[in-house]
Amino acid sequence: MSARNFRAFWSDSPLVTCKSRTTRLVEAIVCSKPHKYKDLCYDLTPLSYNELAAGPQFASRNRVGGLANVGLFANSGATCRRLSRSRTPRMSNIYSRIVGTGSYLPSRIVTNDELASTLDTSDAWIRTMTGIVQRRIAGDGESTAEMAAIASARALGNAGVNARDIDLIIVATITPDLVFPSTAALLQARLGARNVGAFDLSAACSGFMYGLALADGMIASGRLKTALVVGAETMSRLLDWKDRSTCVLFGDGAAAVVLVSAKNPGVRSVRMHADGSDPNVLCTPSQRSRYLHMDGGAVFRFAVRGLVEAGGEMLEANNITAASVDWLIPHQANLRIIESCARKLSIAKEKVVVTVDRHANTSAASIPLALDAAVTDGRVRTGDSVLLLSVGGGFTWAGGLITWA
Numbered sequence: 001m002s003a004r005n006f007r008a009f010w011s012d013s014p015l016v017t018c019k020s021r022t023t024r025l026v027e028a029i030v031c032s033k034p035h036k037y038k039d040l041c042y043d044l045t046p047l048s049y050n051e052l053a054a055g056p057q058f059a060s061r062n063r064v065g066g067l068a069n070v071g072l073f074a075n076s077g078a079t080c081r082r083l084s085r086s087r088t089p090r091m092s093n094i095y096s097r098i099v100g101t102g103s104y105l106p107s108r109i110v111t112n113d114e115l116a117s118t119l120d121t122s123d124a125w126i127r128t129m130t131g132i133v134q135r136r137i138a139g140d141g142e143s144t145a146e147m148a149a150i151a152s153a154r155a156l157g158n159a160g161v162n163a164r165d166i167d168l169i170i171v172a173t174i175t176p177d178l179v180f181p182s183t184a185a186l187l188q189a190r191l192g193a194r195n196v197g198a199f200d201l202s203a204a205c206s207g208f209m210y211g212l213a214l215a216d217g218m219i220a221s222g223r224l225k226t227a228l229v230v231g232a233e234t235m236s237r238l239l240d241w242k243d244r245s246t247c248v249l250f251g252d253g254a255a256a257v258v259l260v261s262a263k264n265p266g267v268r269s270v271r272m273h274a275d276g277s278d279p280n281v282l283c284t285p286s287q288r289s290r291y292l293h294m295d296g297g298a299v300f301r302f303a304v305r306g307l308v309e310a311g312g313e314m315l316e317a318n319n320i321t322a323a324s325v326d327w328l329i330p331h332q333a334n335l336r337i338i339e340s341c342a343r344k345l346s347i348a349k350e351k352v353v354v355t356v357d358r359h360a361n362t363s364a365a366s367i368p369l370a371l372d373a374a375v376t377d378g379r380v381r382t383g384d385s386v387l388l389l390s391v392g393g394g395f396t397w398a399g400g401l402i403t404w405a
């Protein structure tokens with residue numbers, strides 16, 4: 001196959017005009033199977049077959065600076081990432097779709113007034129500074145795995161999917177019950193799922209979004225058909241209940257989504273980010289202390305920046321405007337962070353799903369809990385564009401855009 005008369009061999013992708021360093025114009029470089037198109041890849045661009053097979057990151061870092069107008073698709077497997085910053089087509093016409101959500105909140109409600117009875121704080125301070133009115137706190141029998149199991153069973157029920165049909169289980173958590181086995185392995189047994197892959201994922205408050213990205217990629221690659229992604233946290237066990245600057249902010253809970261393979265989106269794109277250059281700003285340094293530590297002001301500033309950046313990236317990647325977003329579901333840490341993020345993204349506050357008032361910050365569970373609430377009360381409907389944005393310790397941050405199906 002000659003490079004010069006090459007056209008996209010994957011018909012589902014939009015054609016992109018690309019220019020190689022050797023100024024040869026081509027219609028598209030879409031490389032789902034670089035081994036098959038080895039000669040072509042080499043011929044088309046100065047990128048070698050190995051560079052293409054290594055994936056877009058390599059090319060992005062090392063080559064794109066010198067290549068104007070390059071819309072290059074390079075991937076050896078699961079998903080496709082275009083290196084330019086506009087649309088994000090996939091390598092296949094397989095998508096993932098959320099077909100069921102479910103959640104679990106501990107029965108014990110702890111109000112601000114209850115906290116103020118033992119701490120030097122007040123309902124007024126907590127409401128004004130965070131928007132939090134109450135939180136749920138797990139009792140003795142309510143472990144992370146137990147909450148995950150109930151939320152998952154509800155999601156499976158709502159999806160009409162049998163636990164035996166799950167091909168992959170991901171539990172996003174920073175509060176596993178055990179160091180190992182993973183919460184996901186415990187969940188597999190509790191659900192009676194087959195002996196499929198099951199693992200925990202640690203990305204703090206972005207954990208659910210990371211799990212969504214992984215499950216979506218696996219489904220889009222055709223490797224599996226049904227995935228369970230759970231966010232589950234017992235944050236109460238990480239808190240120093242004498243530290244008013246942290247303990248008033250968090251709560252416990254779990255929520256799950258069932259993803260299946262579909263011909264149409266579904267999940268349109270998910271992107272993950274991390275910057276671990278300043279880990280002490282928000283951490284639990286288990287060597288010295290088992291308690292969560294936070295520089296509130298620094299986290300606040302980064303949270304707004306991370307959410308806005310992730311949101312802007314999603315709008316740009318999917319070539320949509322803020323006006324066409326039907327629902328914004330950001331990480332629920334602080335109402336002031338949420339409002340600032342929505343304002344900066346020009347998304348009307350009526351379109352923002354808020355649960356931080358009732359749940360407080362449930363880390364990886366916060367986004368799926370809010371999604372489940374908005375689906376259950378009928379706000380999110382078929383065809384709606386839902387923008388999911390997370391930020392958390394690491395720092396980690398992520399954005400996802402889904403069409404509710």
Ligand code: UT7
Nearest residue numbers: 120121122125129205244245248296297299300333334392
């Ligand atoms: O998932 C991500 C995790 N975390 C977050 O997203 C949290 C991000 N940060 C925040 O939400 C805010 O930083 C807080 C709500 C935690 C604090 O707001 P702030 O505007 O950064 O206040 P501050 O930490 O500067 O504290 C202001 C005052 C201080 O008193 P002084 O030094 O001015 O006398 C604090 O000691 O408020 C005091 N304070 C409290 N007062 C009553 C701190 N916590 C409390 C409290 N009740 N619970």
